[in-house]
Amino acid sequence: MSERLELIINQIDATTRDGRIMKENLKRIEKFINDFSRDTDASITTINNTVGLTTLSGFNKLDTFLASDLQTVFNLSATPAEPVAIKMFVNHIGLTYNVHFTVSGTTVTFIPAAAGYTLEASNEFGQPDRVDIYYVV
Secondary structure, three states: OOHHHHHHHHHOOOOOOOHHHHHHHHHHHHHHHHHHHOOOOOEEEEEOEEEEEEOOOOEEEEEEEOOOOOOOOOOOOOOOOOOOHOOEEEEEEEEEOOOOOEEOOOEEEEEEEHHOOOOOOOOOOOOOOEEEEEOOO
């Protein structure tokens, strides 16, 4: 998988703003996949060159959201058994509990200042930012 991403990254024209953004995002995804694969037993797949997590071992619930501009609050469909064990991802990039997001009951609050970015309804790829939250009920 890493070799495929490296080939794609090397083919991107970084002389344009969009090219630089795309290259940087793919490098972040590559780093995340490498770190994540090393630290967990998650199943990582590629379909039509799109990277996605299909399962996250130990978690039995997944809520997915397509963000609106500047959205910070996400309401889960069930109450997590252990709020500290929640895994939150924005565009497949993992965030850290009590640093990038907090949890209270079924409410997850994203902290843009800590993450270094805000969520967008139309990001640099023209798509809404995708938020995946894995947890145990």
